[in-house]
Amino acid sequence: MTARLRVPDTARPGDIVEVRLLIQHDMETGFRRDMQGRAVPMNVITEVRARYGESEVFRAELGSGVSANPYLAFPVRALKTGEIRIEWVDSAGVRGGVSAVLNVA
Amino acid sequence: MAGVEGAGVRRRSVLRAMAVIPALANIRNATAQNFLPPQDLRPFIDKLTGGAVVKTGKVTMDMPAIAENGNSIPFILRVASPMTAADHVKSVHVFAPRNPRPLVAAFHFGPHAPRAEVSTRVRLAGTQKVIAIAAMADGSFWSGETPIVVTAAACLDEALG
Numbered sequence: 001m002t003a004r005l006r007v008p009d010t011a012r013p014g015d016i017v018e019v020r021l022l023i024q025h026d027m028e029t030g031f032r033r034d035m036q037g038r039a040v041p042m043n044v045i046t047e048v049r050a051r052y053g054e055s056e057v058f059r060a061e062l063g064s065g066v067s068a069n070p071y072l073a074f075p076v077r078a079l080k081t082g083e084i085r086i087e088w089v090d091s092a093g094v095r096g097g098v099s100a101v102l103n104v105a
Numbered sequence: 106m107a108g109v110e111g112a113g114v115r116r117r118s119v120l121r122a123m124a125v126i127p128a129l130a131n132i133r134n135a136t137a138q139n140f141l142p143p144q145d146l147r148p149f150i151d152k153l154t155g156g157a158v159v160k161t162g163k164v165t166m167d168m169p170a171i172a173e174n175g176n177s178i179p180f181i182l183r184v185a186s187p188m189t190a191a192d193h194v195k196s197v198h199v200f201a202p203r204n205p206r207p208l209v210a211a212f213h214f215g216p217h218a219p220r221a222e223v224s225t226r227v228r229l230a231g232t233q234k235v236i237a238i239a240a241m242a243d244g245s246f247w248s249g250e251t252p253i254v255v256t257a258a259a260c261l262d263e264a265l266g
């Protein structure tokens with residue numbers, strides 16, 4: 001699973017910055033059939049967690065109502081230079097993660 | 106002669122009209138299969154709120170008014186809140202009553218979030234009112250709803266068990 005995480009290159013302390021995340025995942029609903037007519041089992045990213053430094057800043061529980069290759073964007077208040085770390089898990093138990101450094105000066 | 110011929114034409118048109126009826130019935134069946142009726146959200150909402158009163162307001166959703174395709178609809182959710190330690194949004198649950206699984210997503214915020222705001226893209230199975238319910242730190246619940254017209258629903262040709 002690949003993902004793209006975008007944060008601004010730099011921010012001033014107290015700034016509100018937008019964190020944008022795009023994860024490559026089919027988000028199979030379980031309502032589809034493959035070419036052989038077999039039901040494709042449901043497999044979606046069930047949870048996404050975002051940490052900034054030591055604290056969790058955002059968490060999302062997703063279902064089959066979220067589009068394939070889920071996109072999430074949320075605001076974070078820049079405090080000090082630190083890592084923004086995103087982790088997720090899907091219905092099959094496969095975990096993924098991506099991180100970026102937010103420079104605050 | 107003229108009278109008999111006239112009767113023939115009328116009979117033909119009646120037969121033609123009757124032939125259309127089963128065709129119409131088929132169309133209605135097909136529509137029913139692709140577009141599920143809205144589900145009653147009360148059990149979902151009660152589970153969330155524990156029966157507490159849900160007030161209207163504070164929650165807004167930005168979506169296009171009309172979506173040609175229900176597979177990927179830009180969706181922005183905002184909740185009006187000062188986001189302080191005493192007064193902030195804890196979570197927001199988003200429901201699409203006509204989706205086979207009405208709970209689309211749940212977003213968790215906290216006092217550290219500068220704004221209770223998130224953008225994503227959703228799948229919607231047909232024209233409906235999307236409902237979001239926010240749980241606040243003081244224990245109150247607020248809801249907002251946004252109608253959307255979806256001309257082609259997200260893939261759900263059949264509801265598999």
